[in-house]
Amino acid sequence: MAVKFTAYIYNKVSARLLALLVPAAVCLAASAQTDAQLSQYYELPNFYNPAATGTTDFLKLRADARLQWLGVDNAPQTFTVAADMPFKFIGKRFGTGLVMQQESYGLYKHLDVAAQLSYKLKLFKGELSIGVQPGFVNQSFKGTDVFIPDQDDYHQGTDDAIPQQDISGNAFDLAAGLFYTHRLFWLGVSGRHLTQPSIRLNAESGEDTNEKNYEFPLRRTLYFMAGSNIPIKNTLFELQPSALVRSDFTFTSWEATLRCRYNKFISAGVGYRWKDAVYAVVAAEIKGFYIGFTYDYPTGAIVRATSGSYEIMAGYQLKLDFSERNRHRHKSVRIM
Numbered sequence: 001m002a003v004k005f006t007a008y009i010y011n012k013v014s015a016r017l018l019a020l021l022v023p024a025a026v027c028l029a030a031s032a033q034t035d036a037q038l039s040q041y042y043e044l045p046n047f048y049n050p051a052a053t054g055t056t057d058f059l060k061l062r063a064d065a066r067l068q069w070l071g072v073d074n075a076p077q078t079f080t081v082a083a084d085m086p087f088k089f090i091g092k093r094f095g096t097g098l099v100m101q102q103e104s105y106g107l108y109k110h111l112d113v114a115a116q117l118s119y120k121l122k123l124f125k126g127e128l129s130i131g132v133q134p135g136f137v138n139q140s141f142k143g144t145d146v147f148i149p150d151q152d153d154y155h156q157g158t159d160d161a162i163p164q165q166d167i168s169g170n171a172f173d174l175a176a177g178l179f180y181t182h183r184l185f186w187l188g189v190s191g192r193h194l195t196q197p198s199i200r201l202n203a204e205s206g207e208d209t210n211e212k213n214y215e216f217p218l219r220r221t222l223y224f225m226a227g228s229n230i231p232i233k234n235t236l237f238e239l240q241p242s243a244l245v246r247s248d249f250t251f252t253s254w255e256a257t258l259r260c261r262y263n264k265f266i267s268a269g270v271g272y273r274w275k276d277a278v279y280a281v282v283a284a285e286i287k288g289f290y291i292g293f294t295y296d297y298p299t300g301a302i303v304r305a306t307s308g309s310y311e312i313m314a315g316y317q318l319k320l321d322f323s324e325r326n327r328h329r330h331k332s333v334r335i336m
Helices: 013-032
Strands: 059-069 077-089 092-105 107-124 124-144 166-181 187-193 200-205 214-218 221-228 239-245 250-263 266-273 277-286 289-298 309-319
Touching: 092 124, 107 166, 124 200, 250 277
Parallel strands: none
Antiparallel strands: 059 077, 059 309, 077 092, 092 107, 107 124, 124 166, 166 187, 166 200, 187 221, 200 214, 221 239, 239 250, 250 266, 266 277, 277 289, 289 309
């Protein structure tokens, strides 16, 4: 039977705290399933859209760590790594990338690893990119650490929907998208978990003769992203608005961010995630290095149990040379 997604069954937590966490946990599960929720989404567009790879002439590396609901035991923790770069093949421009996400929440752990490939073509004074992303997902549940308080009104110790052993499983996953870049703006639409994989979770020991069939489904999720750089005339400042919309066709959420960058060096801004949080962001870029920090302040009932969420991102980018010059350079006979 299917595992009921009760992410609020935490190890040794009080029933009072569970009552606070249930609405937030249900909202989190419905809104994005296992996809990372990143406040600095604009720095990792290729995590959500494989077509966003190779959109510049840089090799880009990004790593992000997010601690959700600080102060709440076993709250979600997410670590994300992404890399992408452009390349040319038979005179055509392509992009390639790798993404990895590891997330833990309560007794669940999720791992997502994928490769990315995109093809570029010129369109309306900009560039349209078409991308695809094959990968695999792993889901695990530490059933040996399940703890149900006495006199629990929702579950019993013999509830078959709650595994009493460590279980895990893998499944193939697929994503695809379109991404358009222009001198003035960028935007993209993508779909993740297009195959809508259902991960069958089995006992990790393989010794359970009474093994039950547990499954963890991943919903198809649609993403839309957009942003722009707007220079402020006669200054070194520029405004950088951006937005992200996600929907699994049952629940839809959105967030918008407005940043101001000075001299392509330091930036600061604010954002709002619908029915979830407001957040502040500061970042700096110097000689190819990037460091960014965000603080999310919840707007829902979970604020009674946490001081907020924190996210830090670090990265580096290296300029690549795709020019034809010097490809057939020869030494002068005068110095041979």
